[in-house]
Amino acid sequence: MGVAHKYVFYLGCAIPYRVSSFEVSARKVLDRLGVDLLEMPDFNCCGLPLEPLSHELTLILSARNLAIAEQTGLNILTLCPGCAGTLKKTNRLLKENRALREEINKHLSGAGLEFKGSIDVKHISQALIEDIGLDAIKRAIVRPLKGLRVAKHSGCHLSRPKKYIGFEDPENPKALRILIEATGARCVEYLGETECCGSTIAAIDDKISLSLVREKLLHVKEAGADALITICPACHIMYDANQMRAERMFGEKYGIPVLHYTQLLGLAMGMQPEELGFEELRVNPSKILERIGEVKSRA
Amino acid sequence: MSKDAEFKTSRINPKFRYEVVKVPGGENLLHCFQCGTCTSDCPVARFSEKYRPRLIIRMAQLGLKERVLNSDFLWLCASCFTCTDRCPQGIEVASVIRALKNMAAMEGRIPDVFKVILGNLLKTGYIYEIPESRVRRREALGLPPLPKVNIEGLAKSLQNLDIKRFLEVSAQKSSEAKIWV
Numbered sequence: 312m313g314v315a316h317k318y319v320f321y322l323g324c325a326i327p328y329r330v331s332s333f334e335v336s337a338r339k340v341l342d343r344l345g346v347d348l349l350e351m352p353d354f355n356c357c358g359l360p361l362e363p364l365s366h367e368l369t370l371i372l373s374a375r376n377l378a379i380a381e382q383t384g385l386n387i388l389t390l391c392p393g394c395a396g397t398l399k400k401t402n403r404l405l406k407e408n409r410a411l412r413e414e415i416n417k418h419l420s421g422a423g424l425e426f427k428g429s430i431d432v433k434h435i436s437q438a439l440i441e442d443i444g445l446d447a448i449k450r451a452i453v454r455p456l457k458g459l460r461v462a463k464h465s466g467c468h469l470s471r472p473k474k475y476i477g478f479e480d481p482e483n484p485k486a487l488r489i490l491i492e493a494t495g496a497r498c499v500e501y502l503g504e505t506e507c508c509g510s511t512i513a514a515i516d517d518k519i520s521l522s523l524v525r526e527k528l529l530h531v532k533e534a535g536a537d538a539l540i541t542i543c544p545a546c547h548i549m550y551d552a553n554q555m556r557a558e559r560m561f562g563e564k565y566g567i568p569v570l571h572y573t574q575l576l577g578l579a580m581g582m583q584p585e586e587l588g589f590e591e592l593r594v595n596p597s598k599i600l601e602r603i604g605e606v607k608s609r610a
Numbered sequence: 611m612s613k614d615a616e617f618k619t620s621r622i623n624p625k626f627r628y629e630v631v632k633v634p635g636g637e638n639l640l641h642c643f644q645c646g647t648c649t650s651d652c653p654v655a656r657f658s659e660k661y662r663p664r665l666i667i668r669m670a671q672l673g674l675k676e677r678v679l680n681s682d683f684l685w686l687c688a689s690c691f692t693c694t695d696r697c698p699q700g701i702e703v704a705s706v707i708r709a710l711k712n713m714a715a716m717e718g719r720i721p722d723v724f725k726v727i728l729g730n731l732l733k734t735g736y737i738y739e740i741p742e743s744r745v746r747r748r749e750a751l752g753l754p755p756l757p758k759v760n761i762e763g764l765a766k767s768l769q770n771l772d773i774k775r776f777l778e779v780s781a782q783k784s785s786e787a788k789i790w791v
Contacts, residue, residue, distance in 0.1 A: 327748070327756055328738040335751050354757035355735040355764050363685065363711040364724055364776050366634045368768070372731075375767050418770060422763040471691035472702065481695050507653040507690035514723040515685050522657040588751065 316442050318388035318433070319380045320348040321398070323544070324356050326390060329552070330544040332588030336573035337390050337435060339587060343451055343580055344443050348388065353379045357394040358401075360511075373401035374415045377432075378424040387432040390573075392468035392543045395434035400475040402432055434469060435573070436486045436542050437478050448493045453581040455495030459602055461575070462536035463487045463498055464527065464550065466543035467507050481505065487542055490572060494579035501534035503527065510545040513553070521557045524549050528557065528565040538568040538599045540575055547571060552593045568596040578603060626673040629713070636709035638701040642667045648693035648703045654686050661686040663693050663703055670710060679714040685721050687711075720776060728776055732768075735759030 326334050341348065358372030377398060380387050389395045405412040406428040416425055433441070439448060470481035479486050484505065491498040506527060509520030528550065531539050541547045551569035558564055569592070577587040589596055630636040648663040649655050655662055660683040669678045678684065684707065693703035714720070727737040734740070740756060748756070 322757055324736040324738055327740050327744060328736070329744075331744070331747060331751055331753065334753060338753070350754060351757045353760045353763065355759055356731050356737045359689075360727055360737050361724070361731065362689075362708060364715045364720065364728065365712055365771070365773070366708065368771060368773060371767055371771065375764070418767050421769060422760075422766040424763070424767070467690040467692070472694045472704070474694075474702075481691075505692075507688050507692070509653070509688055511688045511690075512654065512686055515721060516658070519654055519657045519661075519686065520688075523653055 315345055315347060316438070317347040317349065317385055318438070319351060319383045319385040321351055321357075321376065321380070321387045321389040321394055321432075322354070323389060323391040323394040324360075325393075325544040325548070330547055330571075330591075332591035333390055333544055333547065333571045333573065335586075335588035335591075336571055336577050339582060340573050340576045340580060341435075343582075344439075344447060346388075346438075346443065349383055349385060351376070351379060352383070357391075357397040359393045359397040362397075369397065370401055370404070370411075370415050371418045373397050374405060374426045375419055375422075375424060377402055377405075377430070378419055378426045381427055381429050384430075386430050388435060388438050389432070390435050390542075390544065392434050392466050393545060395432055395437075396468040396471075396476055398432040400472075402428065402430075403475055434478070434542075436469065436490060439490060440486055445489065445493055448490070448576070452494060452579045454579055454603075456575070456579050456603060457495045459496040459538075459599070460499050460536050461491060461496050461538045461540050461570075462501050462531045462534055463491055463504070463540050464508065464543075464546055465505070466541065466546045467505075469543065487540065487572060491540055491575065494575055496575065496579075498540075499534045499536050501536070502530045508543075508546040508549040510549045513549065517556075518560070520549065521553065521560050524553055524557045525561050525563070525565075528554065528567050529563075531567055532565060536567070537602055538570050538575075538596070540570055540572050542572045554594050566594070566598075568592070568594050568599050570596065570599065621674065621676065623673040623675040626675040627671055629675075630670050630706070630709060633709040633712060635702065635705035635712070638699070639667065639670055639706050641699045641701050642671065642703075643699065644668060645698060647696050647698060651692050651696055653690060653692065654688050658683070658686055663687070663707060666707055666710065667701075667703065670706070678710055679717060679719060682721075684711055684714060715776060718775065718778065725777055728773065732765070732773075733761075735761060735764055 358369035362369040465484040488498045509523035513520040574587045
């Protein structure tokens with residue numbers, strides 16, 4: 312094992328509420344890659360879902376998390392691009408703007424906290440590519456997923472707004488493709504890869520958000536993919552848990568298994584589906600597991 | 611012109627645009643020259659009859675304050691930030707729309723779901739009330755306990771923000787309101 316990587320782990324709200332499969336599989340693969348995660352000693356929502364009410368509230372909520380994480384001296388690692396993006400944006404705004412930093416610190420000081428701007432925030436995909444590295448990932452692959460065809464959905468908040476995230480090009484996001492190809496699977500292209508999943512307005516207008524889900528799944532199906540791979544809990548909820556809702560609403564059948572990238576990587580590392588939270592998935596993933604069985608028997 | 615699209619000049623508030631540019635995120639409202647990149651690239655606009663980011667920006671520029679702040683379409687922005695990244699004028703379009711939502715929220719015009727998640731935040735630190743069944747499931751899956759939230763500390767950090775105003779007109783009784791579809 313190479314250099315040890317250590318982060319403070321920021322869980323967010325969506326994952327413990329509905330997407331444990333992402334957390335289970337992410338912790339397993341990160342552990343296998345020698346990544347050490349320290350749990351947040353205190354925590355609150357990153358602030359993103361409340362930004363429509365008050366920008367200031369969002370700044371305080373995210374700054375509070377950053378100030379707590381700073382006390383550990385470690386960079387933040389999070390599985391949720393929404394949390395990552397919000398924490399990154401606040402980190403940058405407060406680092407660059409002294410007046411704003413002082414204003415927000417006034418709110419935090421009442422609880423004995425201070426934002427100093429001493430750490431960085433990384434989404435798991437960024438940590439995998441920039442810190443852990445593709446070589447280490449490839450070395451950990453014991454069952455290359457050759458013959459498997461998957462489609463990727465990177466999600467908006469992984470790269471937008473570019474000005475604040477700055478990790479990859481939002482018009483042509485490559486990180487997830489590169490990570491998928493490292494497992495030996497083929498990442499097929501399809502129409503509208505960068506289109507939004509609609510999760511943020513699911514509670515406001517389900518017809519619009521499920522229309523976005525429908526369009527995405529039809530395009531993925533047309534491309535002949537065995538599965539859709541996500542790396543965001545919110546996108547995953549839309550395509551997996553809400554796939555049946557979309558099927559009911561539009562009277563169609565999509566049947567696209569939706570896996571977290573960390574589940575795909577775990578399979579390639581030789582882990583069993585039951586170790587990776589596959590039983591939590593709503594769309595039956597047996598199709599893709601059978602394919603991997605085929606792959607294994609051919610190898 | 612349909613009746614719906616008509617407006618009286620007396621309904622225009624010419625100072626509204628200067629209110630918007632003072633709200634964080636609204637600063638660049640006046641830079642918009644109505645090219646329409648935002649609307650043509652908007653994923654929501656493709657499936658909505660009502661949601662048009664360019665129109666919202668134009669209404670704000672013109673001073674149709676009541677029409678904009680009272681509209682339900684304001685809340686249809688999915689915050690995908692495609693418009694922000696593609697605006698040739700460098701306007702953070704989604705941030706201008708968010709600033710308008712913040713203005714509407716200050717006047718108590720808030721969809722119920724936001725009251726529910728704010729109420730949950732103040733109670734639990736999460737925007738959800740994580741059900742006991744999920745906590746037990748975590749254990750079964752071998753996951754560590756949920757991160758603890760110092761609720762008092764959180765409350766202290768928020769005490770100088772007038773967030774009660776967002777909850778005052780709450781019509782929602784249950785925290786079980788549909789947060790995801």
